[in-house]
Amino acid sequence: MKYSILLITSMTKHWQWAKEIEQKYTDETMSLGIVFLSSENIELEDVQRAIDGTDIVLFTHVGSTLDTPLVKGIHKYITQKQVPYVLLFHDSASDVQRYGVADEDIDQIKAYLHQGGTENFYGLCQYMLSLQGYTGPVEPVKELPYQGILGRQGEVYPSYEAYRKDYDHGGPVVGIFFYRDEWVQGQLDYPYALYDRALEQGLSPVLVFGQYSSKSGGQLRWYDCWHTLFDHQVKETISLIINTCKFSIIGLQGASRDELTDLGIPILQGFVTYTTLESWQTRSQGLEPMDISFSLSLPEIDGILNGHIVGTRTYSEERGYYFKPYPEGIQKLVDQAKRWIALQQKHRSEVKIALFLHNYPPKNSHIGNACGLDTPESVLRLLQELQQNGYTVDGIPQTSEDLMTILTKHATNDVDCLTDSAVEKAPKLPKEVYRTWFSKLDSATQESLLQHWGQPIGEIFVEEDELIIPGVAFGNVWVLVQPPRGFSDNPDALYHSPDIPPTHHYEGVYHWVRTVFQADVAIHMGTHGNLEWLPGKGTALSSYCYPQLGIEDIPNLYPYWTTIVGEGIQAKRRSHAVLLSYLSPPMKRSGLYGDYEMLERYLDEYDHMKAQEMGQESVVLGYILSSVKDCHLEHLCEA
Template sequence: GTEAHHSDTPEPTSLPAAVPDETALLALGDAHILLLSHADTDLLTLNQAAHTLPADFHPVRGVNLSSLPTTSHVDEFIHTELADVQVIILRSLGGRQGFIHGFDRLVQYAKQQNKDLICIPGTEGLDPELTAHSTVPVPVIHDVYRYLHYGGIDNMRQMLYFLADHLLAGGWGFEQPVEQPRHGIYWPETTLNHRQRLAVSSQRSAVEEWLAVHDRSRPTIAILFYRSHWLSGNTDFIDALIDQIEADGGNALPIFTTSLKETTPVPDQTPTSPSTSNSKNPTNSSNAINSMNSTNSPPAAFDYLYTPTGDLIPDVIISTISFAMGGINPDGPTAAGWNVSTLEALNIPILQAISSGMRAEEWQLNQRGLRPLDVAMNVALPEFDGRIITVPISFKGESKQQKNGSTCCGEAVCTCTDDQRSAVSGQRYIPVPDRIRAVINQAMRYAVLRHKPNRHKRIVFMLTNSPGKADRIGNAVGLDTPASLLQLFAAMQAQGYLIENIPASGDALLHELIDRCSYDETLLTESQLSRAAGRVPVETYAGWFDQLTPSQQRRMHDRWQAPPGEAYVHLDAQGLEQHLALAGLEMGNVFVALQPPRCYGMDPDAIYHTPDLPP
């Protein structure tokens, strides 16, 4: 649970000036309900729930706390936006400290104006300090916490009815909060097959239902994504992955989960009740929470990767889950009880597809690409699990919907009237079609490769060679790259890979590479260019060049002249055909290649300090 923050936090030096008493003028029938939250998924869920409310229901609003970053923003918001609001739900990630610059201001305002303020945490467990600062009865706080903690559109809708009946003298009627599965198989009604959503039930029955409607002879790709996206309907990017997998002839196995650190639950030995029957169900949250991080237990989501008889279903996994599954301890299991045996048991590639918290426009204009937070969460840390990093497949964007649930009017420029739009706009992940296609293409290739015998697999090893000098081939401080490569060859041969003509030593390997053809212009001869292992006809290169955008072609031409340029171009012995030479060695089904230089004829320091240099 969230640790309570004690009241020794300094009070703000100045609170917003008292405002006229608006509450006396506010009829309960016109009173607004406001949700303040750090989580975009909370607001998106509110957005979805608001579309299902009766037309004469109280106005519903939602605001992300990140839009109130300073005390001045909070003061302006209080004075200009809260006059019509009677019920305020503050869901703060980090408790009072998570909204420290505005918490006391909001509490004072609510007490001055007789507003119904409900303060709850955004994590497990109630926070006594937040409860103490709320202005409604404790049972109301507890129920609102359960509605939001259990999550989902229906729970959000019932919470709004509950608040209207208890605090706004309504008579709508409401249902009690319903606990939602913590893990499960998701299946939308896709544009390709119009298959209905799979029922989220026990792990075994969900897997059996999935197996009943899929052809196991096709490549199968599992997709891991956060449960919060399933609960809030923020699944456009997952639906796009599913559609592309099916369009490419594969099966999609989409699995939602709270976290990959939540492990398979231990069966509950207590007597069952109607609300807690099937204690072995991984979706039972109390069991799952109690068994988090148990030693050597696989993530609960991984249960859905196996048939009831224990056979692994997918050929490849695409993960959109951030961070690593566990900490890093080279001496054995991590402090959380997880070790690499969990992934060894799967023995399939795991691709990391990046769902960026940036907007697409921001990413396109940023020379560094992803912001540091995205790099840490979705690149650097997942690499510790051995995940294969791909590309951003989605970015955050606004989503405004009509009351019928459709996304606005569907026009490039919205023509909806104000009353057609919800008062709540949600941030959702907007898929990027070409990036979706690229990731699925990569996944499908891995899936095919998994079923190919090792002796038929062709492997390329790219040795570092910056800045293209022969004495820097395979350069790595403190490491013997060629000797390591020879040991790897021996291990691969033992696994059935076809590798031929292996040099006797690491030095012999380097000499063969240099003698055959390198990128070192001070040593390179026409004879070596003619014997280059890789040869690309200039006509083929011209076709690749034509696929570049006009701006890319212009930059290439300005820096390197007309294609194919001058470097590593060789005319064959008959003088009939030009080729671009690519350095390397063929060794059966293995090709050892050298890293091509980024450019030629330039000072290496200038190259290093020119990140936008066209290659």
């Protein structure tokens, strides 16, 4: 007699395991039917016919309740037909619906599913059929590791020490963390692609699978997983972690904030998205809302560094849904990782820092006009602190006023104050260097720049076919004035325009920082500049989004006013910024000063005398007129 079990599922991994069973196993005494609810054109009548011809049903649903008309209809039909079944919800482990299956059998069914994998799923099918009279073999639950280190040939190692015996690569060690379920399912396309590219780039990658949360039976928390596999030598061994899992590590109790701080390792988020590659490429927002929540917003809570897309959800008839590697994003992420590692390893005396001062409107009077921050004094103290900690900083001014005087004697964005001497002293980017970079841009970006700003290198801040770089050097620290993103009759609209690209000069300044000065790290001082507001995708930027063209893979530190969370998030998402919060300054009424204070006093005395009808207000009026001249306010007075 042949017994049959029907799998009804909306969970891709269960569908994939069932498909593998069809291909790998043959048993004349049992059969497996499959209904995949995520496929198109699934009709209730088709599912009902499948139910009519089976002995028992395993129904697994990715939701937490009977949340669709189809799922409700299937459940109603099974109940009416009184076919033995088990209905398990992925998002609610305690909510189980069943008929004809005992409590102890439910526990065993959950044990098979908890361990996962094709072999355990095959054993589960055998076990459920045995409840209906099947007398063939029943494979016991096979325990699989909850966490481990994966070798490139599929080996699993219980420790880094064991792994190194077979994989002892040179170069800085980079841990790549991905879900255990993906290892169980054999969905290793993007982890292996990350591994291969990192190895090609001179890094020593280590693939680690696990989960965020701990569970009974040996599943460790994310933090404990690292310490167990690396024998409590994580900080001493690993230079950087690439995390590809969604959600918040802290939120799912994978680590506390103190533990992440104690770990002391940069953590880069590699985005593995439900957004398809085609959707991401065409969407101005970049990621779809679900990915923004799961892959971006929640990891941001942990302070993880925003990286790039490394895999996108793809469907094929043979494999179902899986995450296909995105080579360009993987390369960008590896480049980003290398820059953060290089910053750690480079001797402080050799580190080059590009420090940008915001400048809107582009006048000398507005250089360093960050909200809630005394920018000149902050820069001065930062230069002093850097020098004291071994960085090469020369010629530090005595006061913040001296700093601004030195800066404004060099090239700035204020064309009215741009002297021949300042232009002569300024570094330049030759036209041919810029045009070589420009020629490598995609055609759409080139056309946009040409349409708005003409042929390279344009006419803005150009001297003898070279772009002028605004700023001044203090040893290995270049204090730069961030260039304006353009010029128009409505500068406010231009500043946040989603369409108008920055000028050739803007792109040239950042190109000079990256390739000529070769900055190891950028600092955008205070809230806020314009890099993160340039045109491009809202999230998960492409190579040709303008903020990405500017910053590329340079580590970007951004002191940001803690009260402006929304705009700070834009800086994180659109320029890979590490936000360093500063508090609101203490405030009091500023009042007037100098001649203005004296004028106010005379006006108060005039009002007082006039109210008292003392007839002496004309005496004070003379002082008022004299004070008006001292304040240069004559043009406001009527003749």
